[in-house]
Amino acid sequence: MEEQNNDQLNIELSEEVAEGVYSNLAIITHSSSEFVVDFIRMMPGVPKAKVKSRIILTPEHAKRLLTALEDNIDKFEAANGRITMQKEPSNFLMNFGGAVGEA
Template identity: 65%
Template sequence: MEDNKEEEKANNQQINVELSDEVAEGIYANLAMIAHSNSEFVLDFIRLMPGVPKARVKSRIIMTPDHAKRLLSALQDNVEKYEKAFGKIEAGQDVPEFPMNFGGTLGEA
């Protein structure tokens, strides 16, 4: 019984998240590349500009496999809620083919 109370107390705790003005502005990315090893997932968010042969990684997020799976679940939940509110998201016709090579070596995890 006491274990349930401790677990319930932990689930009800609030986390205060601070968002600086700079981070709140966000970074635009229109391409994401994902790699993984046995211990981590690496998500690179990239801005690909039309007519420019070189793309730039704007942000890199590294997370554990557990957190990657939680992110997948949260994204799936949010996409479902979005589609209920605004309609189905259609897959783009101009999706680039993979793997993409921007002149460097292809990364490996």
């Protein structure tokens, strides 16, 4: 008889979810009981952006996510060098690095 490990978690990943969703902006809001993270895709020259995915977390899980992201960023930077961030204007207009109208 085969013994099963009850501590093992079986996670399924559908093909659709495995493809992922590209996002270049995240907006985070919270209440006393939850954190809401909206992942948004903004395109240059398009004044309207769509929320592509919304994740709702308990405060405890939001803090666990923060810790996991910090750990993974530390590991990434140790292997690949420091991630540099450009300052973005406060009105959410994104600079895609080229001149306006350049293809």
